[in-house]
Amino acid sequence: MLRVGQVMSRLSVCLYSYHTIGDALTLMKEKQVNGLPLLSDQGHLLGMVTKEQVFEKGLEQYAAENKAADYLTTRFLPLKEESVLDDVWDLPFDIYPVFNSQEEITGVVTKYSLGQAYFQNVQLRSQELEAVFDSAHNGILAINRQGIITSLNPAAERPTRSTKEEAIGRFLSDVIIPTGLLEVVRSGIPEFGAKFQVGRRLYISNRTPIIKDGEVIGAVGVFQDVSEMEKVLQELQSVKQLNEELRTTVASSYDGIIICDNQGEILRCNPAVGRILEVSWEELLGRPFKDLVDKGVFQKNIIYLVKKQDGLVSILESSSAEHSLVITGNPVYDEEGKMAKIVINIRDMSEIIFLREALEESKQLSKKYQAEIAQMRSHQETSADIRSGSVIMKNVLELASRVSQVDSPVVLVGEQGVGKEEIAKLIHSQSKRREEPFYKLNCGSFPYQLLEIEIFGQGNALGNGKGKAGLLELANNGSVYLEDIGKMPLNLQGRLLRVLKDKMLQISGGKETVSVDTRILAGTNRPLIEFVEKGLFREDLYFSLNVVPIKVPALRERKEDLIPLVLFYLEQNNKRHEMDKVISPDAVQLLLDYPWLGNVREMENVIERLVVTARGKIISAKEVDLVLYEKEKSPLRAVTVTGVIPLKQAMDDLEQQLVTLAMEQHGTTVKAAEALGVNQSTVVRKLQKLKELNVGIEGGSIRKK
Numbered sequence: 121m122l123r124v125g126q127v128m129s130r131l132s133v134c135l136y137s138y139h140t141i142g143d144a145l146t147l148m149k150e151k152q153v154n155g156l157p158l159l160s161d162q163g164h165l166l167g168m169v170t171k172e173q174v175f176e177k178g179l180e181q182y183a184a185e186n187k188a189a190d191y192l193t194t195r196f197l198p199l200k201e202e203s204v205l206d207d208v209w210d211l212p213f214d215i216y217p218v219f220n221s222q223e224e225i226t227g228v229v230t231k232y233s234l235g236q237a238y239f240q241n242v243q244l245r246s247q248e249l250e251a252v253f254d255s256a257h258n259g260i261l262a263i264n265r266q267g268i269i270t271s272l273n274p275a276a277e278r279p280t281r282s283t284k285e286e287a288i289g290r291f292l293s294d295v296i297i298p299t300g301l302l303e304v305v306r307s308g309i310p311e312f313g314a315k316f317q318v319g320r321r322l323y324i325s326n327r328t329p330i331i332k333d334g335e336v337i338g339a340v341g342v343f344q345d346v347s348e349m350e351k352v353l354q355e356l357q358s359v360k361q362l363n364e365e366l367r368t369t370v371a372s373s374y375d376g377i378i379i380c381d382n383q384g385e386i387l388r389c390n391p392a393v394g395r396i397l398e399v400s401w402e403e404l405l406g407r408p409f410k411d412l413v414d415k416g417v418f419q420k421n422i423i424y425l426v427k428k429q430d431g432l433v434s435i436l437e438s439s440s441a442e443h444s445l446v447i448t449g450n451p452v453y454d455e456e457g458k459m460a461k462i463v464i465n466i467r468d469m470s471e472i473i474f475l476r477e478a479l480e481e482s483k484q485l486s487k488k489y490q491a492e493i494a495q496m497r498s499h500q501e502t503s504a505d506i507r508s509g510s511v512i513m514k515n516v517l518e519l520a521s522r523v524s525q526v527d528s529p530v531v532l533v534g535e536q537g538v539g540k541e542e543i544a545k546l547i548h549s550q551s552k553r554r555e556e557p558f559y560k561l562n563c564g565s566f567p568y569q570l571l572e573i574e575i576f577g578q579g580n581a582l583g584n585g586k587g588k589a590g591l592l593e594l595a596n597n598g599s600v601y602l603e604d605i606g607k608m609p610l611n612l613q614g615r616l617l618r619v620l621k622d623k624m625l626q627i628s629g630g631k632e633t634v635s636v637d638t639r640i641l642a643g644t645n646r647p648l649i650e651f652v653e654k655g656l657f658r659e660d661l662y663f664s665l666n667v668v669p670i671k672v673p674a675l676r677e678r679k680e681d682l683i684p685l686v687l688f689y690l691e692q693n694n695k696r697h698e699m700d701k702v703i704s705p706d707a708v709q710l711l712l713d714y715p716w717l718g719n720v721r722e723m724e725n726v727i728e729r730l731v732v733t734a735r736g737k738i739i740s741a742k743e744v745d746l747v748l749y750e751k752e753k754s755p756l757r758a759v760t761v762t763g764v765i766p767l768k769q770a771m772d773d774l775e776q777q778l779v780t781l782a783m784e785q786h787g788t789t790v791k792a793a794e795a796l797g798v799n800q801s802t803v804v805r806k807l808q809k810l811k812e813l814n815v816g817i818e819g820g821s822i823r824k825k
């Protein structure tokens with residue numbers, strides 16, 4: 121800011137009352153000024169003596185010896201050295217005395233020199249502003265009240281796609297598409313942060329009205345190219361998203377994941393680590409990996425191995441919880457090639473083995489179901505071939521013949537293998553439905569959904585042509601024999617009741633109902649009322665179904681049937697295997713004395729085995745004895761101790777034998793676990809241990825004491 125002190129003429133002299141005008145003009149010439157201050161004898165400023173004043177008085181009155189005081193003018197204004205030029209340049213006097221801050225007169229200044237200095241200063245400032253305006257990184261564009269562009273800097277040329285020369289003087293909307301500036305001129309309200317796009321570039325603009333004397337005379341817009349920033353922002357956004365995805369992936373990984381820095385400090389780990397190592401995974405964060413080794417969670421320090429190897433390392437370990445772990449350490453290098461982090465992956469192999477076993481078993485089960493369904497759906501052989509010599513059985517058969525003449529439901533109660541299904545077939549084959557289909561299905565051997573579809577069918581609710589008729593529909597006008605009816609799920613029992621009562625069948629998967637006339641025959645090993653009492657069977661269904669209960673006695677309760685059945689199966693197997701075997705009387709006696717807990721089915725199997733395995737033509741008592749009592753005599757049925765050995769060794773040995781035997785007898789880990797009374801995972805682990813010791817199923821035979 122320019123001040124008077126910088127522009128004035130400094131004076132070392134002033135005029136006093138004794139000075140003549142000649143002295144004054146000489147001094148003015150000497151000091152190159154147009155006027156001088158005249159002071160009183162006491163040093164007070166009395167006024168100014170100027171050349172102009174001399175001319176004004178007229179030269180005819182001029183005489184050099186005239187007193188300078190005669191030319192004094194008191195029309196003046198004293199100025200201060202520190203006065204700002206902007207404030208004083210247009211004051212009305214031609215010459216001013218100038219004082220310093222101590223109120224001493226220090227010089228004079230004319231209006232002309234003040235004005236000249238002021239305009240030079242304004243010019244300089246304007247040049248500076250122009251330089252700033254032109255070099256500004258942001259685009260600046262100003263319009264007047266009429267919307268005509270008045271200023272535009274080079275940075276504004278890009279978004280307007282025109283040069284300064286082309287743009288100035290044109291209407292705003294002829295030069296640039298966003299015309300928000302016009303709105304600012306109209307409303308007088310500034311607008312900040314408005315975004316607009318020109319081509320591929322994105323700009324943010326701040327628009328401000330230009331106000332003079334309370335009136336809007338134009339508007340200025342400053343806009344910044346934020347395309348790069350936007351790009352960086354988008355990148356940041358996608359990095360954030362990626363980071364989130366990575367975090368979720370690590371967190372939801374079934375394998376345990378631990379991330380350490382190059383010093384082995386745990387930076388991150390996931391919940392699976394907690395599950396596999398049986399530790400609190402959150403507490404591991406920030407701790408050295410080595411702690412886990414020191415505590416025996418790991419046997420080897422994989423961090424050390426990865427650093428030593430300077431590459432990926434995989435090791436196999438058994439954790440404290442008897443899990444087999446595959447631990448993989450993977451180094452991560454920074455841009456300079458230094459190892460920055462180590463990612464450790466922990467895979468629990470026992471779980472994988474367990475899952476593979478479970479999958480294998482469900483595949484087997486599924487195959488079994490498929491086979492059973494295929495067999496069940498094929499048209500059933502209904503000619504019953506029942507042998508009997510007992511009165512009790514005769515009565516049963518007579519009752520069966522009688523009920524075959526009516527359409528009532530029948531419940532056949534009896535132990536496994538007593539011949540319930542045979543009697544069901546007999547009822548059907550003697551009924552008026554004999555020419556119609558007969559189907560059977562075991563309610564206890566299918567999972568719920570499969571059973572539902574097999575009995576009630578599947579509707580075409582999806583309209584994809586995949587509907588399937590159930591047995592109740594397939595056997596329309598015929599009969600269905602539902603084995604193990606007590607095991608039918610409660611949900612399905614209600615629908616079966618509708619079939620019995622209203623002859624209406626509700627197809628699964630839809631609201632569809634069809635009317636059916638299917639006779640229901642049911643079988644159960646335990647009296648149905650027991651299921652009702654336990655809440656497993658609907659009482660209303662029980663009463664509707666149990667119209668004619670037929671109890672089929674166990675084979676041991678009808679000894680008279682034994683000989684006819686033995687002879688029947690002997691003949692049947694001789695024929696089947698093209699043999700001519702007979703049975704010795706003492707062998708028959710053994711068969712008569714046997715309890716036949718598996719009833720007729722057991723006898724059927726025993727006789728076939730005797731026919732096939734007997735060495736001579738006559739089946740001897742010894743051979744019968746071997747077949748009937750073989751299992752009881754097996755040394756494997758009990759543990760026999762023959763000597764003293766360390767208890768731990770004995771227990772390990774026994775455990776190996778039991779697991780191997782259970783697998784041999786039951787085939788799957790699920791069933792073996794059931795027989796051993798342990799969890800399936802325990803069996804899987806023990807088998808894994810046996811495989812490692814090479815004494816498992818594949819590894820060796822069962823060792824006996």
Ligand SMILES: Nc1ncnc2c1ncn2[C@@H]1O[C@H](COP(=O)(O)OP(=O)(O)OP(=O)(O)O)[C@@H](O)[C@H]1O
Nearest residue numbers: 505506507508535536537538539540541542720721
């Ligand atoms: N009196 C009989 N005469 C000839 N064979 C019979 C007789 N009773 C049963 N069987 C035969 O015994 C086997 C078992 O019979 P069935 O399947 O009818 O028994 P079940 O009581 O229905 O058994 P489960 O309840 O276990 O299904 C079948 O092969 C059947 O042919």
